[in-house]
Amino acid sequence: xxxxxxxxxxxxxxxxxxxxxxxxxxxxxxxxxxxxxxxxxxxxxxxxxxxxxxxxxxxxxxxxxxxxxxxxxxxxxxxxxxxxxxxxxxxxxxxxxxxxxxxxxxxxxxxxxxxxxxxxxxxxxxxxxxxxxxxxxxxxxxxxxxxxxxxxxxxxxxxxxxxxxxxxxxxxxxxxxxxxxxxxxxxxxxxxxxxxxxxxxxxxxxxxxxxxxxxxxxxxxxxxxxxxxxxxxxxxxxxxxxxxxxxxxxxxxxxxxxxxxxxxxxxxxxxxxxxxxxxxxxxxxxxxxxxxxxxxxxxxxxxxxxxxxxxxxxxxxxxxxxxxxxxxxxxxxxxxxxxxxxxxxxxxxxxxxxxxxxxxxxxxxxxxxxxxxxxxxxxxxxxxxxxxxxxxxxxxxxxxxxxxxxxxxxxxxxxxxxxxxxxxxxxxxxxxxxxxxxxxxxxxxxxxxxxxxxxxxxxxxxxxxxxxxxxxxxxxxxxxxxxxxxxxxxxxxxxxxxxxxxxxxxxxxxxxxxxxxxxxxxxxxxxxxxxxxxxxxxxxxxxxxxxxxxxxxxxxxxxxxxxxxxxxxxxxxxxxxxxxxxxxxxxxxxxxxxxxxxxxxxxxxxxxxxxxxxxxxxxxxxxxxxxxxxxxxxxxxxxxxxxxxxxxxxxxxxxxxxxxxxxxxxxxxxxxxxxxxxxxxxxxxxxxxxxxxxxxxxxxxxxxxxxxxxxxxxxxxxxxxxxxxxxxxxxxxxxxxxxxxxxxxxxxxxxxxxxxxxxxxxxxxxxx
Amino acid sequence: xxxxxxxxxxxxxxxxxxxxxxxxxxxxxxxxxxxxxxxxxxxxxxxxxxxxxxxxxxxxxxxxxxxxxxxxxxxxxxxxxxxxxxxxxxxxxxxxxxxxxxxxxxxxxxxxxxxxxxxxxxxxxxxxxxxxxxxxxxxxxx
Numbered sequence: 001x002x003x004x005x006x007x008x009x010x011x012x013x014x015x016x017x018x019x020x021x022x023x024x025x026x027x028x029x030x031x032x033x034x035x036x037x038x039x040x041x042x043x044x045x046x047x048x049x050x051x052x053x054x055x056x057x058x059x060x061x062x063x064x065x066x067x068x069x070x071x072x073x074x075x076x077x078x079x080x081x082x083x084x085x086x087x088x089x090x091x092x093x094x095x096x097x098x099x100x101x102x103x104x105x106x107x108x109x110x111x112x113x114x115x116x117x118x119x120x121x122x123x124x125x126x127x128x129x130x131x132x133x134x135x136x137x138x139x140x141x142x143x144x145x146x147x148x149x150x151x152x153x154x155x156x157x158x159x160x161x162x163x164x165x166x167x168x169x170x171x172x173x174x175x176x177x178x179x180x181x182x183x184x185x186x187x188x189x190x191x192x193x194x195x196x197x198x199x200x201x202x203x204x205x206x207x208x209x210x211x212x213x214x215x216x217x218x219x220x221x222x223x224x225x226x227x228x229x230x231x232x233x234x235x236x237x238x239x240x241x242x243x244x245x246x247x248x249x250x251x252x253x254x255x256x257x258x259x260x261x262x263x264x265x266x267x268x269x270x271x272x273x274x275x276x277x278x279x280x281x282x283x284x285x286x287x288x289x290x291x292x293x294x295x296x297x298x299x300x301x302x303x304x305x306x307x308x309x310x311x312x313x314x315x316x317x318x319x320x321x322x323x324x325x326x327x328x329x330x331x332x333x334x335x336x337x338x339x340x341x342x343x344x345x346x347x348x349x350x351x352x353x354x355x356x357x358x359x360x361x362x363x364x365x366x367x368x369x370x371x372x373x374x375x376x377x378x379x380x381x382x383x384x385x386x387x388x389x390x391x392x393x394x395x396x397x398x399x400x401x402x403x404x405x406x407x408x409x410x411x412x413x414x415x416x417x418x419x420x421x422x423x424x425x426x427x428x429x430x431x432x433x434x435x436x437x438x439x440x441x442x443x444x445x446x447x448x449x450x451x452x453x454x455x456x457x458x459x460x461x462x463x464x465x466x467x468x469x470x471x472x473x474x475x476x477x478x479x480x481x482x483x484x485x486x487x488x489x490x491x492x493x494x495x496x497x498x499x500x501x502x503x504x505x506x507x508x509x510x511x512x513x514x515x516x517x518x519x520x521x522x523x524x525x526x527x528x529x530x531x532x533x534x535x536x537x538x539x540x541x542x543x544x545x546x547x548x549x550x551x552x553x554x555x556x557x558x559x560x561x562x563x564x565x566x567x568x569x570x571x572x573x574x575x576x577x578x579x580x581x582x583x584x585x586x587x588x589x590x591x592x593x594x595x596x597x598x599x600x601x602x603x604x605x606x607x608x609x610x611x612x613x614x615x616x617x618x619x620x621x622x623x624x625x626x627x628x629x630x631x632x633x634x635x636x637x638x639x640x641x642x643x644x645x646x647x648x649x650x651x652x653x654x655x656x657x658x659x660x661x662x663x664x665x666x667x668x669x670x671x672x673x674x675x676x677x678x679x680x681x682x683x684x685x686x687x688x689x690x691x692x693x694x695x696x697x698x699x700x701x702x703x704x705x706x707x708x709x710x711x712x713x714x715x716x717x718x719x720x721x722x723x724x725x726x727x728x729x730x731x732x733x734x735x736x737x738x739x740x741x742x743x744x745x746x747x748x749x750x751x752x753x754x755x756x757x758x759x760x761x762x763x764x765x766x767x768x
Numbered sequence: 769x770x771x772x773x774x775x776x777x778x779x780x781x782x783x784x785x786x787x788x789x790x791x792x793x794x795x796x797x798x799x800x801x802x803x804x805x806x807x808x809x810x811x812x813x814x815x816x817x818x819x820x821x822x823x824x825x826x827x828x829x830x831x832x833x834x835x836x837x838x839x840x841x842x843x844x845x846x847x848x849x850x851x852x853x854x855x856x857x858x859x860x861x862x863x864x865x866x867x868x869x870x871x872x873x874x875x876x877x878x879x880x881x882x883x884x885x886x887x888x889x890x891x892x893x894x895x896x897x898x899x900x901x902x903x904x905x906x907x908x909x910x
Contacts, residue, residue, distance in 0.1 A: 450802030494820040499905030500803040514811035
């Protein structure tokens with residue numbers, strides 16, 4: 001509500017400023033219809049907002065003025081000087097009240113009746129002598145409202161600046177330059193990069209803007225269907241490009257309606273299934289690297305994949321043989337097929353069939369993807385991954401037929417030499433097939449598909465193959481060269497260009513020449529490739545193993561070069577140094593609201609940002625601060641084991657140099673993670689809360705889950721009590737009694753600050 | 769009276785409503801768009817924006833513009849910018865827009881693009897609606 005009020009104040013203030021000219025003009029010429037309309041619109045808007053925001057005083061004033069102005073517009077009243085003055089007095093008063101609301105000061109309302117009375121047709125000309133109230137101090141605005149257009153213009157000037165800088169750098173490169181000039185250029189580059197970052201941030205908005213409408217929608221939808229749904233929203237403060245937020249709106253609404261309609265069962269069915277009557281729906285957002293994850297999970301019935309499969313056969317989308325070959329995931333993915341819905345009954349809430357296919361297509365258009373985690377009978381979790389910003393995409397720039405094209409990096413699986421050992425190109429009929437390490441892939445020659453060259457790229461000994469992954473299947477795209485990888489600002493191209501089906505957008509790279517972004521799936525469709533959900537590729541695993549392990553070569557904080565297997569690294573990201581502190585006995589990194597234990601072989605020093613490797617073993621996340629990442633290398637088979645214990649597993653030779661191999665296992669082993677809290681400890685609460693404050697953290701650190709009352713269906717493994725008697729049905733062996741006095745008291749009890757004895761007693765009582 | 773820009777397209781003088789015109793530019797080299805309709809000559813960078821270049825000759829169903837045509841009128845349609853190639857530009861003046869003379873049989877693309885006429889010193893000129901020269905998306909030829 002506060003946000004709305006702030007918006008209202010800013011908007012009213014702005015309109016008033018713009019209106020001041022109109023008011024003066026209207027005063028000079030009361031019959032001017034355009035001015036009258038402008039003022040009418042203003043009071044009308046204020047009236048509308050007031051009802052909504054519960055501002056009765058403003059509502060009363062604006063309502064009175066609106067009535068009079070409406071009468072003037074209808075020609076029932078003549079805008080004489082008295083009327084104009086009275087209306088203007090009200091407009092002024094609206095401005096004063098708005099300022100008073102903003103600064104939080106009180107404003108005397110005694111004269112408002114007079115103001116309204118002055119509007120009456122037979123009002124005595126007292127309007128002039130209205131008491132002039134002093135303007136309350138206007139607070140300094142901490143925010144300004146900006147037109148999105150302006151932000152877009154700023155963004156495009158920004159790109160222009162980057163282009164200008166690049167051109168300058170290019171020109172300077174052609175001639176010998178002074179170190180001073182070079183330094184200045186360097187500084188310019190830094191500033192431009194920083195500014196680009198800031199400008200990008202101005203376009204960010206909290207995902208709250210997307211989530212705020214959900215409670216109402218869920219409530220209405222559930223009420224319509226006679227269901228009960230308890231909605232939990234988490235992570236509303238995650239930020240996302242505002243354009244992205246708009247594009248996410250429809251897919252999210254669709255998914256949530258689906259969850260309430262198809263996912264969550266009617267109360268009676270839920271009772272029968274042993275669930276709580278109210279279904280649970282959780283919507284959460286969090287940031288992971290340069291992606292935002294939006295997770296929608298319900299505890300409803302999940303997707304019945306068998307029924308989906310049956311319907312797919314009935315609708316002749318797939319043959320029974322094809323279905324039989326599908327794994328669980330492939331069957332689940334049928335839900336994305338147009339015209340296929342897991343539900344038989346069409347309701348008013350969710351449409352029919354159309355739905356998830358559209359949702360997925362929309363998400364893919366903005367560079368996102370969607371994942372389903374289905375637990376039949378127990379619920380469905382949908383995870384949406386979207387890039388942090390629409391505007392910047394990581395691409396591979398390729399050359400074909402003398403022209404450059406970009407391909408989204410995420411769709412390129414790998415790039416190979418046509419004449420490389422791992423590749424064989426054959427012709428089957430008039431189709432080309434590439435066999436890559438035993439895997440047969442349809443091949444499309446980009447140059448000839450685009451009509452750019454007659455020669456067959458696959459015949460060219462220098463040609464390359466890009467393996468493109470689409471959601472239907474993979475194929476090999478024959479190209480002439482791979483030029484670069486580039487972060488690009490991608491925009492949609494003109495409709496006539498998009499209609500060709502092979503482009504996903506256009507972009508202006510640093511070269512200053514426009515470039516088209518290829519659409520991997522579109523090219524497959526235009527080339528007429530047909531994919532079958534083929535049997536999984538065997539043997540690839542063994543082939544992969546022979547290729548050796550990929551590892552990241554990096555320069556560590558102590559200046560040494562080390563490697564770490566790529567599989568252990570979740571991602572590499574720069575973090576601000578101030579997020580890293582020695583707390584609770586070790587270095588920790590505060591990131592995204594969580595604490596991650598951090599390894600650093602040497603002090604980080606005075607830099608403001610440090611790259612960290614984020615490692616995960618699936619359960620625990622740790623971070624490893626480095627100086628900088630160098631490149632990805634393939635590890636040789638031979639590893640000389642390290643002497644003694646430590647975080648170095650051994651030494652390998654990479655490009656003739658001795659490199660230490662960091663032991664990911666030792667890094668995780670060095671982290672004192674709490675053992676899983678699977679033992680339940682009942683705290684017989686005292687009135688003072690001593691147990692909760694003092695005892696609970698110590699017990700939880702020892703791996704117990706503390707509760708004040710045992711949840712139904714569970715039983716406590718151990719019961720801790722001090723003054724209160726243990727529950728009558730408790731097994732005495734499970735009870736640990738504490739006493740307040742260091743000595744004396746019950747011999748079986750433990751002094752309450754004797755931690756080792758307490759932990760030992762807990763373990764005994766829990767039966768270990 | 770509206771303001772019109774007098775230009776030459778496909779060897780004819782035409783009038784273009786200035787409200788449709790963003791700017792008038794000389795284009796830098798054009799990057800081709802393979803598989804696009806032939807009226808789309810390609811893409812060009814205009815400041816930090818990518819603009820689609822339209823060969824107005826082909827758009828009118830006539831011969832293609834010469835390869836070295838550089839002068840273009842920038843117009844905006846549905847959020848996209850287009851550079852409409854022209855032979856040459858004359859000047860801007862106000863004219864009263866008149867309906868097309870009855871019985872006038874316009875040919876090919878001219879009929880589709882014409883949106884009235886103006887008279888300059890007794891010489892009638894077609895008013896061209898730039899939006900109708902922007903190539904429409906074509907179905908994908910498999």
